[in-house]
Amino acid sequence: MADFEPVLTKGFGSLDLTDLAVYRKTGGFEALTKAMRDMTPEAVVNEVSASNLRGRGGAGFPTGKKWSFLPKDGRPRYLVCNSDEAEPGTFKDHMLLENAPFNLIEGLVLAAYAINAKRIFIYIRGEFLQGYRIFSKALADARAAGFVGHDILGSGYSVEIVAHRGAGAYICGEETAQLNSLEGKRGEPRLKPPFPANAGLYGMPTVVNNVETLMYVPHIITRGAQWFASIGPEKSPGPKVISVSGHVVKPGNYEIPLGITVRELIDGYAGGLRPGRTVKAVQPGGGSSAAIFAEDLDCGIDFESLAAKKTMLGSGAVVVMDDTACMVRSAVTLNRFYEHESCGQCTPCREGGQWVHRMVARLEAGEGSEQDLRILGTINRTITGTNLCALGDSIMPFLQSVMTRFPDEFKAHVTQAGCPLRLRKESAA
C-alpha cells in the first residue's frame, strides 16, 4: 500500500492539530467554507452518498443513506455523534478525539448542515476526560472563529454543539441507549421501530454517527466522492483506522485502506508477532466478533470479506492471539465483560450472559464438566438473535468460534481439570 496516504491520522505525532492555526494550515475548514459558500445541504448529502462512505462505528451502514432517511415534516432534527467508544479492543476514536478535534468539529457541522440540524450532541465516553477537555477547548476556539454557532461563515446557517460525558456503560454506545442516556433516562436500548431517523432524541428525527465516520466527511467534500470511492474495495471504500492489540510487536492505531489482508496488517503495520510465535486466533472486529484463524490471514479487512468468514469488520479492532494464548481464558475475559455490561432488559442477554460467564469461568478454573461443554455448544441458539439489541448477539460469537476451532482445548480443561497450556508451563518450570 505504498501509494496510500493516511487521511485522518496524517500529521499525527508531528503536528499539533489541536491548534486551530495548525489545523487550518493543513487545509482545515476548507470543506466547511466550500459547503457554506457553494453547496446546498442536498449537495453535501449527495457527495457523501456518492463516496459510498459506510459507518465506522460497527454496523457499516451507508452514511449518505442514513442522512437521507429523515422524514421531511418540519420537526426539529438532531445530530448525535457517538463518541462512546467502548468495544473491547477498540481505541481509535479515543486517539482521534484527542489529536484531531477540529477535523471532528468540521465533520459535525457539515453533517448537521447536510441534515439541517440546529443542535449537535456529542456523547463522549466518560473515561475520555482528556479527550473531552481537548474537544471542549477546540469547540470554544472554533466557535470564536465562526465555524460553529450563529450564522456560520455568513451563510445564515447556525448550529450549536453540546458535549456530554457518558457515565461508563458500554451499552450507551448503542445508539438508542445513547439517546435515552442523553435524555437523562436509564441507558438502555429502545424497542425499534420507531428508528432514530423517525423518533430519536426527544422523539425527533435524529442521525447518530460515529466519530471516525464524521471525520471523513470534510475530506470527501474537499477531495470529492470519487477520490474516496477509489480507495479500497468498491463496496467498502475508504480508509479505516484499525486498532491493533494483542500479541504483536507494535500494537497501536493504524490507518489503512480497507481491503488489505489481515496478514498485511499484522506484518506490514503492527510489526509482526514476537519471534517464534504463530497466530492462533484473531478477532478482526472487536470483542463482539467471531475469531478467524491462522488459515484465514489472507482475508481482506473490509465489510464483505470478513462477513464471508462469518465474522465482521465491526469497529475495526484487531486483537491478535498467538499460540501462547488460552482460548478459554480469552473467552472468560470477554464473557465477564458482556455479563457486566448487559443492561438487564432482555432475558437471554441478562440471564444467559451471566450463565455463560459462570460456565466458562468454571472451565477456566478447572471445575467445568462435560455438561458445561454441551450447554455452551448449543446455548447460542437461544441467546443469539433473541434480544432487543445487538449486545446479546455479542455474547457468543467469539466463544462459539474458538470452541468450534479448538474443541480439544476446551475438553482438556475438563479432563485435565485446568488449562493445558498453564499446566505445561508449570511442569516445564
Place this chain on the structure above:
Amino acid sequence: MSAAPTNTRTVNVTIDGHTLSVPEGMLVVEAAKRLGTQIPVYCYHPKLDPAGLCRICLVEIEKMPKLQIACATRVSEGMVVHTSSAKVAEARKGVLEFLLLNHPLDCPICDKGGECDLQDFTMSYGPGESRLTEPKLHKPKMVDLGPTIVLDEERCILCRRCTRFDDEIAQERNLIVDDRGFGSLIATRHGGEYTSYFSGNTTEICPVGALTSKAYRFRSRPWDLGHTDSICTQCSVGCNFRIDTRFGRIMRTFTRENTAVDDGWLCDRGRYTFNYLYSPHRLRTPSVKRDGARVDVTFAEAVALTAPRLADAAKAGRVGVIGGGRLSDEEAYALQRFTRDVLGTNNIDYRAHLQKFATPSRFGAHLTDLDDASLILMFGALTPEQAPILDLRIRRAVARGHAKLMYVGPYRPELPVEARYVDYPPGEIADLMNQLADVVHHGKEETGEGFVAEIAQELASSEKIIAIHHGRDPRGAEALERLMETLHRFDHPVGILVVGATSNARGAEAAGCVPNLGPGYSPVSGAPGMTTNQMLAAAAAGKLDALLVIGANPALTFSDGDLVRRALAKVPFLAVADQVMTETASYADVVFASASFAEKRGHVTNLEGRRQPFAAAIDSPIEVRDDAQLVAALAVALERGDVVSADPDVLYAQLRAAEAVSQPSHATDASLPRPLADTPPAPADTHDGAFTVIPIPHLYAGGGGVAFDPGTAAMRPSPYATFHPDDAARIGVIEGGRVTLTGKGGSIEVDARVALNVPRGFVLVLADMPEAPENRLLDESGFGRATAVSAGVKVRAAG
C-alpha cells in the same frame, strides 16, 4: 396506550395456518388472541406500551430471518406467523430456562402459586428437566416497598410491568429499576416508600410472586378461593371488582375489568378497605342507650323500640330521614318508599355532606368522554383524592392524549399531570362561569383582554370540553351548564361529570332520596319535604321528634358541624343504622348494625349514571340486616309490611317501573330537575382577621369503615392544616408543629403544614377526619372562618 393506531383498514394475516382479517397495525399477540391462540407473555400487558423485554413471545414470521417478538410486531398484509414451530419452541424453552436459572423455585410457599405465569408457562413450554448445577444467585427478599407491598427480588423476572404501570398509567414514576444486568432490582426512586394510591395493581399485573400485597400475603391459595362479582363502593366511580372469599371470609379483592368504568384498575382504598369487617369495631348487633350506657339488643328488639317512636313522630309530622347515598339503589328506593308511604313525609335527604346534587341537570358525560377530551375543566372536585380511577383517565388524557387540564379553585393542589391553575376565590365560581358564558357567547371580537377573556379563548380553541364538578354548589352548576350550553351551541362537544361525595349519591338521587323528587327524578306529590339542613335546624330548634339516619354520618360530614351536633344531641329520638360506631351513631338512642357491600346484593349507580349489579360474597353476622330489610321490618312493625319489600328483586322491579315514567337521560336537550337545596350563605366576611377554611379531601379520610380498617390504617393521614408561609410566620406556626383552629362549632388541634400553594389568608384543613372534624370550623357554605393559634411542636416518642 398500546392500542393499534386507529385505522379502519384491515389486513389478512395467517397464524398457524388459520387466516383472519384484523385491523392493520394490530399487534401479532392480539391477532393471535382473536384465534384463541395463546402466545406466552410476561412483559407484555394490553394496557401498557409494548416493551419487548422478556422475549418469551418470540414467534416465527415468514420472510423474516430472525424470530420476532409478537408483543411489539404489528401485522401487515399477507403476514404468515408460526407460533409453535420447533424454532419457536426452542426459543421459549431457552427463555424459560434463563428465567428459572436464579429463580428460587419456592412455589410451595409463594402466594402466586396457582396463578403464576412462570409456573404455568414452564409447565406448558418449559424444559422438562433442569440443567442447572450451580448455586442460585441471591437477591434481597421481603423488601418492604411501602405500606401495601412486599417485594421478593429473587422471584422477580424483571418484566417491568410494575415500573411501567407506575410510569405510564399512574404517571407517578416512583418505581424504578435499579442497578444493571443480572443484578437489576426493582426499587423506589430515592429509596423512599412506594405510597401510590394504585400500588395494589402492581401485585395483580406482576406475572410472578415478586410483588405481594401485605393484605393477602400468606392468607390463601388461589384454588381455595370463591369468586363473587361485585362493585367497589368506596367512591362514586363504581369500579368493577371481584371479591375472593375463603371459608366465608373476604381474602382479597381483584380487578374485574370494565373498560368503560375502571379500565381494569383499582385504587388501594377500594382494593384494601374490607378488613374493618373483621375488626372489633364492626357493629355485629343492634344496641340501645339505656341509663347512659349502650346495651346490645336483638334486631327484633331494636325494631320494636324504634317503630313506635317513628310512628308517633310521623303522626305529628315531626319526623325526618337522612341517608341513602351509601345504600344500594334498591335500599335507597325502599328507604324513600318507607319515608313517603309509611311515615307519610317527604322529609328525606341523602345529602349528609357538602354535596348538594349528584346528577348533572344537562350535558351528563360518561367517564369515557375524558379519553378524547381536549380540555378538562376541574373545579371544586379533586379527583386524585375523591375518584382515583377516574383520575387515571385524566392522567392518560393529559399525558398521552394531549388534553389540557384546567383547575379552577381557591388553591393549587398538586396534580400528577400538568395543569393550568386558575385561581378563583371560593363561592364565586358561578360568577366566573357566567362571565365566561357571556364572553364565549359574544365571540372573539368582544372578548377583549384580561383573565376571563384568556380562559374563554382557551375554551373556544378547544374541541371537546369536559367539566368535573363536586356538586356542592347548585348556583355554580347552573352557571356551568349555561357555559356548556353556549359552547355546545358553538359546536363543541361538552359534558359534565359530578363526583359524588358518597358511592351511591347518584343512585340515591335517582331513587328519590331527596325532599322534592321521587324515583326517576319525578316531582313529588304534595309539598317538598325538608332538606338535611332544614331537618337539622328543626331538630336543633326542638321541632323534630324523631330522626332516622341510615348509612350516613352527618356529624362528621355535614358542612355545618355546629348545627349537626346540636341537632343530634337535641332530637328526642335518634335511630342510626351503620356498619361501625360513627360519631353520629354515638348520639343514637337505637343503633342498627347494617350489612356491608359484601353481605348484600343489588345495584349501585356510579357518578355517570351507570347502574351496575353486585352480588353478595359473604354472609352477614346474625343480627346484622341490610338497610332494605331494616325499613321493611320497621314497616311490618307499623303494620304496613305490604308497602316496603325487603327483596332486592322486587325493589329493583318497582324502581325500574317508577323510573319508566322519567328516565335519567344523557341527551343534551333534556333537563333533569335538581334536588331542592337551600341557598347557602355567601362565605363569611373576610375582614375578621381569621382564616378562610377550605376543607380538602384525602383518599383515606372518612369516619366509616376506613377509619377502623387495619388494612388501610398505615395509609391514613394524621389530620393537618396547611398555611401559606407568610401566614405561618405571622401566627408562629412551623411545618411539623401543631396548631389549634377555632371556628363557629369549636376547636380542633391538628398538625401544621406550610406550603406555597395555599393563598394568603386561607387554611386548608384535611376533611372528614373523626379525630379532628373540620366541620367544626365550617358553615353551611362548605367553607368557614377560623382563628389559628400555634399549639407547639408535636413530640414523637424516640425510636
